[in-house]
Amino acid sequence: MTDYGHTLRFGVSIDPSASDFPEALSLARQADAAGLDLLAVQDHPYQESHLDAWTMLTQLVAHTERIAVMGDVLDLQLRPPALTAKAAASLAVMNGGRVHLGVGGGASAQGVAAMGGRPRSAGDTIAFTEEAIGIMRGALEGGLVQASSEQHQVAGYRAGPIPPEHVGIWLGGQRPRMLRVMGRVADGWISPLNIYVAPHEVPEKQEIIDDAATAAGRDPKDIRRIYNVLGAIGPFRGGQGLVGPVAEWVETLASWAVDLGFDTFVFWPITDAEDQVRLFSDLVVPAVRDRVASLRAERGTTLADADADAEGSLA
Template sequence: MSDYGRPLQFGYFLVPDAGDPVIEHARLADRLGLDLIGVQDHPYQRRYLDTWTLLSVIAAVTERVTVFPDVANLPLRQPAVLAKSAASLDLLSGGRVELGLGAGGFWDAIEAYGGPRRTKGAAIDALGEAISVIRQIWSGERNRRFEGEHYRLRGAQAGPSPAHGIGIWLGVGGPKGLALAGRAADGWLPSSPWAPPERLPELHARIDEAAVEAGRKPSDLRRVYNINGAIGPDRPASQWVAELTDLAVGFGMDSFVFWAEGDQERQLHLFAEEVVPEVRRQVALEREA
């Protein structure tokens, strides 16, 4: 595995627990200069705030950080309306939205909220259809039509178009999902608990093969990594720097979304002030060499 050479990004994985000071944490991430805030989307979790509502408030009270669902729960988010939501927030925030998409997985909980229960294959097929629907809605063109097994458009009036080309990043790990990412997505969004570093080469390879078959370059896709853990005595900042540098130049990842354990404010400061600048420096040196 090699370095795809894309610019580095660093972000914060914000857990939307209604009992936490989530807006203060988001503002801190913005002040500390992080590039991204990702929010998981599990509407059936009773203690969690709604993800799109939270992302909208975060965008309103921050100045520079980009927000995205990490990842949007597609079975509970109708894609045409999801596209409208993303485009609207992108316009209102001055182009600070990306779209993480997931096929779904907690089917009992999804069904409890009125969503469809899908097999793995059907879920990926629906995800592919959703990408087509979303891009049509973002086109801003009239009389949009799409006929799929799961979704359809029948003379839809699309628009408004987003302020910038919103990236669609897929949180997928199976062969069909990875191939879909390579063919049709703008990025791949795995999490370290289910896609540890030792698995990344095989997963990248499936994406890259599909990208090449579709006439794309593997470097066209951003590789965004949710990384879980704590910066502290057992895993100091220097170790995080070494690990993230290796993930960038040796394992092809270019964006790191910190899923912090423990004291969120302290962890954010350590990540933004002691890890991020040094990773940027070391990656720049290795790329120059």
């Protein structure tokens, strides 16, 4: 059992398909009006049908009022870290801080190479990603940013603007070496979809992150954890992921919070997104909050100190 005690956050995945952008924008506005916390956009720029993730994130921010946005996850192989941090800082300045950096080492080596990216071995990708996070963190804090290694050359960039509040750097991945990077240097873990990282696999991965964090002198409780949840709410049969009535969703997400350690859930509906997000925001989310609060009271779990700093922050 692992519960890190963070305030729960809930979001929805926004489809980056170019042909469906009007529907995506409408769904984003719906999620914002419903009080959800996060709009997450996947980043596969080598897909000809997909919009550029950063461009889409800026549009989502421009057409919403309070909800935050995040790449889920941005491909660092195709996005130089200093420029990625510049983009995040710029968006945070323009929208009052409603942006978080979700990044990864690159899901498709073939896709990266097709767009002109440098092919890297698995080991090089690990080193590249860890160094990239260091560069981004320095750039987000301002001042002179320099790096000279086999993976990165930054000759001396005077970083700015500085975001109005901390921009968290979340790392996606599931393999042990990348999870150790997450524990050492990232603000949070973005787990792949529940159909790729099944619930029974999560404890081992959380342990890897926690051990790496402890070895690096960090408190594992300071690290946030996102689960991408594919599924459908209602009397459906078949379909991938979590499929079932509201009560099943409530009990499952509550268990994943207090037993698996996740504090943020991003919903990927597999049918009728508008109706599914309505059910999620109106019925599932408040009930999960109540259920988790009750379980934590029974177990004597207290909210982590990190949540007292800024209500609504994912950092």
